[in-house]
Every structure is written in structure tokens, then in C-alpha cells.
Amino acid sequence: MAAPKALVAGNWKMNGLTASVDQIEKLNALVTEGSVGCDILICPPATLISALSGKGIDIGAQDCHMNVSGAHTGDISAAMLKDLGCHYVIVGHSERRADHGETNDTVKAKAKAVQEQGLTAIICVGETDEEREKGETLDVVTSQVVGSIPENASADNTVIAYEPVWAIGTGKVPTTNDVAEVHAVIRSLLLDRFGDAGEMVRIQYGGSVKASNASELMSVANVNGALVGGASLKAEDFYGIIKTYQ
Ligand code: PEP
Numbered sequence: 001m002a003a004p005k006a007l008v009a010g011n012w013k014m015n016g017l018t019a020s021v022d023q024i025e026k027l028n029a030l031v032t033e034g035s036v037g038c039d040i041l042i043c044p045p046a047t048l049i050s051a052l053s054g055k056g057i058d059i060g061a062q063d064c065h066m067n068v069s070g071a072h073t074g075d076i077s078a079a080m081l082k083d084l085g086c087h088y089v090i091v092g093h094s095e096r097r098a099d100h101g102e103t104n105d106t107v108k109a110k111a112k113a114v115q116e117q118g119l120t121a122i123i124c125v126g127e128t129d130e131e132r133e134k135g136e137t138l139d140v141v142t143s144q145v146v147g148s149i150p151e152n153a154s155a156d157n158t159v160i161a162y163e164p165v166w167a168i169g170t171g172k173v174p175t176t177n178d179v180a181e182v183h184a185v186i187r188s189l190l191l192d193r194f195g196d197a198g199e200m201v202r203i204q205y206g207g208s209v210k211a212s213n214a215s216e217l218m219s220v221a222n223v224n225g226a227l228v229g230g231a232s233l234k235a236e237d238f239y240g241i242i243k244t245y246q
Contacts, residue, residue: 004200006038006218006225007159008242009122010232011062011090011206016044021051026235028056031242038225038245042232043090046076053085060088060122063096066109078110078117089114090122090227092148094165097124104147112150115157122159122204122227123148125186129166137164137178138185145189155197159204160186161227167207169229176220179205183222211240218244 012020024042031040043060044052053059065075081089091114092107102110111121125144127137141162149158162182167173174182183203190198205217206227217223225245232238 002199004202004224006245007041007202007204008038008225008228008238008245009041009043009060009088009090009161009204010228010238011093012042012044012048012233013062013095013229014045015233016048018048018051020044020048021055023233023235024052024055024057027238030235030239032056034239034243034246036242036245038242040242041088043088046081049081049084049086058087059084060086060090062090062093064089064091064110064113066106066113068113078113078119082117082119086119088120088122088159090124090161092124092144094124094126094163094168098165104144107144107148108150111148111153111158115150115153118157120157120159121150121153122161124161124163124206124227126163126165126168126207132164132166137182141182142185142189145186146193149193153193155190155194155201158190158194159202160190161204161206162186163206163227169208171208173208173213173217176216179217179220179223183220187222209241211237211243214241214244 041058061081064078091110114121127140190201202224204225204227209226210231
């Protein structure tokens with residue numbers, strides 16, 4: 001069975017100033033020296049997209065508005081991100097779902113806006129600690145996947161990132177069996193949704209991925225790369241994860 005090429009993406013969240021250009025240059029040097037077998041992406045804050053673009057590493061965004069333009073003070077549209085050269089936009093990160101009240105409907109509208117610009121949406125899903133304790137993980141993830149993928153999405157412009165909320169930034173990671181179980185459910189939802197093409201949709205794992213646990217997590221069935229927060233801020237740390245795919 002063919003497997004999609006892995007995508008290892010860094011989410012810098014609200015971190016980084018113009019001096020962070022150094023990290024991109026360092027990362028590009030490391031990647032150029034080694035032979036890397038995955039796609040690599042950095043999603044910096046929107047303020048850094050222009051400064052970091054054109055330095056050899058693909059640059060994406062962390063969020064966008066669901067409209068193309070209009071009276072939305074402070075917001076940024078997918079069309080603007082495309083204009084800056086982004087190919088990917090993260091939507092529905094748990095921090096946006098929690099801090100900004102984003103529902104599956106909001107996430108779906110944002111993913112649609114991204115895909116209508118010809119960009120790829122990285123749609124984040126994942127259960128909270130409480131939901132896992134109550135045995136609701138598979139139901140929560142299923143409703144997020146089904147409810148957040150737009151009607152007109154295709155296998156080519158969709159990436160799913162499974163990020164258990166309790167694993168983000170905590171140093172805790174699920175067992176490989178737990179990751180395998182959730183990723184298998186997501187794969188079967190993608191096959192239902194896209195037919196055979198669903199096999200080629202990348203499903204990333206995210207949540208406290210570091211160089212020391214990456215090879216174990218990335219070897220789990222249906223894990224096609226990682227979405228990385230803290231360990232993507234320094235080029236050497238992030239490259240330690242990327243190297244898993246050498
Ligand atoms: C994230 O925020 O997407 C994430 C996975 O963070 P961390 O790697 O720091 O847990």
C-alpha cells in the first residue's frame with residue numbers, strides 16, 4: 001500500500017522576532033547537508049512570514065480568517081497568506097479552539113477559505129484529558145474530523161494533525177498503541193470521505209514530539225509526520241526530529 005510522504009511541520013505559536021531568521025538559515029543548512037526524506041514546514045507568527053520566506057524552508061501560517069477580505073480588524077485572510085507565498089495554513093489548533101471558541105463549523109469555514117486559495121489546510125483535532133479519562137477520545141476525534149473537513153476538500157489539499165490536547169507542551173505522550181488506534185480511525189474516516197485517495201492524506205501526530213521520542217512515534221502505522229511546537233523553535237532540536245526520516 002502506498003504511503004504519503006511525511007510532513008514535519010513546526011508551529012512557532014506566538015514566539016519569534018526578526019532575529020529568528022537565523023534559525024531558518026541554520027535549519028536550511030542542516031537540511032541541505034543531510035538527505036531528508038520528508039517535507040518540512042515552519043509556521044511562524046504572521047509577522048515573520050515575509051522575513052522567513054525564500055530561505056529554502058517552506059513557510060506556512062498558524063490561522064486565517066474565513067473570509068477573503070472585509071471589515072475584520074486584526075484578521076488575516078488566506079488570500080493574504082497566499083500572497084506572501086504560504087502553501088499551508090494550520091486551522092483549528094486546540095489553542096484556537098479553546099482561547100477563541102472555535103467550533104468545528106468555524107474550523108471547517110477556515111479550512112474551506114484556505115483550500116479555495118489553492119493552499120493546503122492542516123486541520124487539528126484531539127481530545128482533552130477529561131475526554132480521554134471518560135473514554136470519549138474516538139468519538140471526539142471522529143466528530144472533529146467529520147465536522148471540520150469542508151465539503152469540497154480533496155485528499156490533496158487536506159492534512160489532519162492529531163494532537164491530544166493533554167500532550168501539547170506538557171512532555172506527556174500517548175502510548176504508541178493509543179496513537180495507532182486514533183490514527184487508524186482517522187484513516188478510515190478519510191477513506192470513507194475521499195475513497196482510495198484517503199490513503200494518501202497525511203495524518204500528523206502532534207504533542208510533545210522531540211528528537212528523543214520522534215522515531216518511536218513516527219514509526220507508528222498511519223503516522224505521516226509531526227506537528228511540533230516547542231521543539232521546532234531551535235533549528236538543531238527541530239532537525240533532530242526531521243532526521244527520523246533520513
Ligand atoms: C502544538 O502546539 O501543535 C504542539 C504539538 O506543541 P508541543 O510540540 O510543544 O507539544
